Amino acid sequence: MTADALTRFTAAEQAAALAAGEISSRELTQAHLERIAAVDGAVHAFLDVDAAKALADADEADSRRRSSDESGEPLGELAGVPVAVKDLIVTHGQVTTAASRILEGWVPPYDATLVANLRAAHLPILGKTNLDEFAMGGSTEHSAFGRTANPWDLGRIPGGSSGGSAAAVGSFEAPVAVGTDTGGSIRQPAAVTGTVGVKPTYGTVSRFGVIAMASSLDTPGPMGRTVLDAALLHDVIASHDPLDSTSLVDAPRGMADVVREARAGRDLTDLRVGVIAELDGGEGYHAGVVDSFHSALELLEQAGARVETVSLPHLEYALDAYYLIMPAEASSNLARYDGMRYGLRVEPETGPITAETVMAATRGAGFGDEVKRRIILGTHVLSAGYYDAYYGSAQKVRTLIQRDFTSAWRRADVLVSPTAPVTAYRFGEKDDPLAMYKVDVTTIPANLAGVPGISLPSGLSDGLPVGFQVLAPQRADERLYRLGAVLEAALEEGWGGHLLDRAPELEVK
Template structure:
């Protein structure tokens, strides 16, 4: 039998539905792969072997009874350790929640279970999703399967690494400033940030509530679309959830075509700080769009140059507020509760021991930005910039159907290279942040390997809010054209672990 871990999610679902393989065989193959390689990759924080096999047996029993199976029934998925999962540890990559077992499922997790998707476990991440490299996890960094000495992106590097290393065909990530797209770019996979409110945030441990968005990670555009269709849609438990049906992303992914589409190349996303090989591969892909029948024009969005500064005032401000709940009084870590300290002292000792350096840095920055006398100068000004960025998008989408740019300015950098330079680390999300501030939809798709280092490059595609299907239409067309040129999927060029 062919290696079941190398199948796409769509192929796996078809083979399970036809009885060609069992869901248990598929789950066992992926669990064996995790056993074989994850000691080196460190994509997972927790592997739910018992739960995964129980769900797989349930899928096989349903098929045996002749019950209709969903489009991803029996397909394994890895879930970023940011989603509450009943009976399974949820740490958010932090010591402050080490060992915490949630009593309920996040809506995304519930929908996966209802669709008979097999959850393999929880993946590593930057603590509270604060980072661009997965080096800020309290449980150690994850390696990039292309080169284990390099970062797999962040904050969802565990999810991208699990998909790249064939430990799971699908994964769930979250994107606050690029944390699905940026890991996808540096690992040669597909990552999608749906329209804000298009996927429920209920049960997602909050970092920055007006920016956080869950989305799919996959090896193909179609697989990402299938997962998007499962987790998306209105949820009355989430006050920010959009009361509209999910755009037909699956049909768009099956029928990729850019003929007649107007594509805008963002002028501001190139120049100093961009790796030459990244720009080369992106420019080649833009030319490919022309060859496929798209009309390509340059678009200027001048406010995008201020997005990074605005983001690093808005996101820390919201994180300062959200993380106030970790006070040692209700759940999680508690330090100093020996009868000699006041409640305030216990809270302070717990937060000192439980939070890592990057979380502390952002909480302090956000608290300062929200403080009396500085609120209008910092947080208020950042929100005004956010409005300008949204207007730039609106003007651009008045001229074009989608925007394209590099996903990241560089390929994956070595682990530790930027550990002592927060500003250099923050620049990794330079191209992705505007979409979070505006709330529209964005995707990263592979567009080749940089000639300098042979590492993956991602092209970012951005669409208006609730036009997520355009991402899949363009992404699928590019995926097919690239694979026709390369003769194989990009991941086949990755070194074997």
Template sequence: LGKTNLDEFAMGGSTEHSAFGRTSNPWDLGRIPGGSSGGSAAALGAFEAPLAVGTDTGGSIRQPAAVTGTVGVKPTYGTVSRFGVIAMASSLDTPGPMARTVLDTALLHDVIASYDPLDSTSLSDAPRGMAAVVRAARAGRDLSGLRVGVVRELDGGEGYQPGVVDSFHAALHLLEEAGAQVETVCLPHLEYALDAYYLIMPAEASSNLARYDGMRYGLRVEPAQGPVTAETVMAATRGAGFGDEVKRRIILGTHVLSAGYYDAYYGSAQKVRTLVQRDFAAAWDEADVLVSPTAPVTAYRFGEKDDPLTMYKLDVTTIPANLAGVPGMSLPSGLVDGLPVGFQILAPQRADDRLYRVGAVLEAALEDRWGAPLLSRAPALPEAAPGQGAVSEEEN
């Protein structure tokens, strides 16, 4: 067992905001491994571990999986216990399994998905048996009768890297060959999902991180000058203990929750969340699963997205599942400019088995096309200084 790196308090999409230093992508050590669960994804992609656990608040399992050529699943909210996970946004946080194959991910899912009385949001009927679903799907390779809905609002557009959508549609064709019926589905309120998320998430984070006050536990920093009071200790501790991105989200969340702004921002965002949930509920009348690219771009170079707003916009494809509480999977669908891209599958609440059925059939079809799993096509990792996470060909 080992602790993998992540963005500080899971706030980030690149693992550049970690207090322990950045993590590199095994496909290119000069690029990000995604985030916030970038360390988990990088460890898998570098063959340092066969299984990993991440947390997904707005895509922090699926996006790292996409840019490292691995598999990541955000289960139905409440089916994997949050007990022991440091809370960021309690209504969104979802621990989940990560691995190099759909079957390995399913095996881990079956172990960690269960009811936990220590988590007040835990569901008593967490779906199990995912590994059996994968084995049956790979054996039969038949999706006849399955309705696959392509989310129109996430099928390309501004901000999508050329080639990402092409890879997505090539994978769609394989699902059709397996018997699936592919149609376009509209979720009209998704255009507001990103804005709603970046009001709800920092508001909940601000509330959750208020416990780090320098007095009850953990870090304590006393002011260099002036009186030592609760207020001055709290200010000094939080100023020294939180990184810039965490401070940015706390400030935003505190503002959103402040008197005079609560209804205008936080209250309105929750109304949008309800509309997004209703969009998904209506979509399940038209489709058994929904699909889209997992991320609009491949792994970018360190420092390339130094503007917070630019980085936030990269979550546009993954955030809707968290707002709706539905399960989602990312699996590799190919390479664009030599870097992995991901294919995202979404299913209704408690229907996590559909992710694994579709994912297993698609994975098998892609491996037939490639002749081997995608990770076998990764370039040999170059020599790296100790601690960079590179492995030799022999170890690989």
């Protein structure tokens, strides 16, 4: 079997081949490292690849498998399957930068909890993926170390901020990846790259070791090429963590079993699907996105789901509320980057060297324009005289949106919408920050409410991928996977395979 053929397997297929002894983790990891060497010069999904460490992890996984075969002790299903990790998540002994000059070269002395979970499950870490600096952006154009390209069209964005993770999966450089979702930063990149991305219920995947942008919104989650792949990774990274004060006890697990059962049965007769009226098309939506969404709804009805329209009346204020709450929290979280404790330190060229002047010089040199923009906005809305008018009002709107969701769950088991109103746009097309922010209109509500969401491919519009979004009540993540598995099976039956099979081939060196 060729290395290229190995990388085309889904994570579940790779896991099955490892379990059957048909391949080793070293062979599989080496195949992905070769794929990265061949195409990442064009895609730029990765900021750092440690091939020696990845192969050492693979050898350890192979050793564990041999020991497991002898002892009869089971290994996790994904043991030996390589993974990519967003460079917002700290990794012991490996550079973690948050795609910012202010952390350039920083090597953490510890692992994030979810990384520790990956290591415990014996997934070799291929490397760290690119992102918008400190996760502030929706296009991965705002990295201090260069933008990432969409594998479907190298002149277009891969979404953001987890664009590097999405592009790595979509270009077959990694079978699965971990991203973070603050306002749609897993789901939107998944939508525009033809991959699957999941924002779990807030608090079910630990944020310990995830560099904070907006603490009440940040949610790490899995990304893969199929719903099953995402579910398998979800089961690895979800856990209660006493190191995270927002971590929930009894995090939902067993998502892979839900997917397999749903694909086998293809039955949604007991599921009530609510179409969010406020997100079902309108100004700014591409016609192809709306058409793809409604075609997918027909497939759900054919599977027995009861589909009706549900209104969440306060969603019209969600975008405004989010872009007050998020910058406020970000400005507080980024205050720690002061040139005193770790990371970049820049001293002023003239004048006295004081804590204030060093901090100003360091932050001026270390932060990019988008980060500075959000720090300024966040500091303003938290300042005396403006706190109640802006930040306080935004939190009240957030409560209203949460109540809208609570009311909606009385009528629907899941809520659905397009993942993004548009397909991947060209680099530089949305040079106005407000234009970029508006792309988040469909994904932000889930973060404000703390509910889980999934995006899976639903088709193409003008040759570019379109995503279908499913939201569920808190802790009901299994509903996402159940509906996603049934819809994915129906779509692939019509396509004759996975959507990524229809992606143009990347030019290999």
